[in-house]
Amino acid sequence: MTEPAAEAPAKARRGRPPSTSLNQALILDTALAIVEEHGPDALTLRRLGTELGANHTAVLRHFSSKDEILLGLAERLIERAMDGFVPDAHWRPTLEALARRIRSVCLAHPALAALTATRVSRRAAAFQGADTVIRALRVAGFDDRDAARYYRALVDAALAVSSYEAATAALENTSREGDRLAWGREYLAASPTRYPDLAAVAPYLAQADDDDQFETILGLILDAVEARAKA
Structure with missing residues (x-):
């Protein structure tokens, strides 16, 4: 009796990994590429499967x-902001540097920032960032309750300003340039x-x-935090 021929393995799409090689890192890499190339609305499970060569x-x-x-x-953004970060010996430079890192990462990945800035990733990098900010606030002299409150306020403010800038960066060139020129054109003609x-x-x-706007907002917020710490 002739043995039945073994079923040929399914072929993956050319240049793409077979589904058996999928892992979380590869899926996130592909999702990030979709968002950055085609915009946040393009990220669907079906599109992701197609790009990965899998169902x-x-x-x-x-x-x-x-x-x-x-x-x-969202965790990817925080990981990049925290990568290699070493807190300063003083609390205020620590918070300033971390806020600037968050902004820099959001501007480097504007579509991703617009998609995920309001999310709470609940993962290791987010915990590391939280621990760093809270430690700085406790060093500044705040009790645990106030350290928790100001941590939430500072992170939300930094992400809000950064994601606003990122959303602006993600606009069509014509719209973005029109908004920029308005400050020296329509407002000047008021x-x-x-x-x-x-x-x-x-x-x-x-x-x-x-740059000036970000530094002004950051300075105003940290001035208020410092005043409360002294009080």
Whole structure:
């Protein structure tokens, strides 16, 4: 009796890994590539499966849902912000440096930041970041309750400003340039009779670029934290 021929293994898409080689890191790498190339709305389980050369249900063996993938991507942002970070001996430079790192990563990956900045990743890098900020606040003299409150406020503020900038960076070039030019064009042309205070400062509005705005907001927040610490 002739033995039945062994079933040929399924062929993966050219240049893509077979589904048996899927792992969380590869899935997140691919999800990140989709978001950065095609925008946040393009990230679906079906699209992810197609890019990986596998049925989209294979992805769910590694992540329980699309939401878990989003949390993994949020963790990616924090991992990059925390990579190699060494806290300063003083609390304020520590918080300043960490806020700038968060901003830098968000601007480097604007589509990803716009998609995940409001999420709580609940993973190791997020815990490390939280521990670093809370330690700095406790060193500043705050009790545990206030350290928790100010940690939440500082992180939300840094992510809010950074994701706002990231959303601006993700705009179409025409829209982004139009908004930028408005500060030195429409605002500068505002009627001094109708808007006297706006007209008085209009020449300086265009000078307040994104870097200046971020540093101003960061300084105002940390000045308030320092004043409360002294009180």
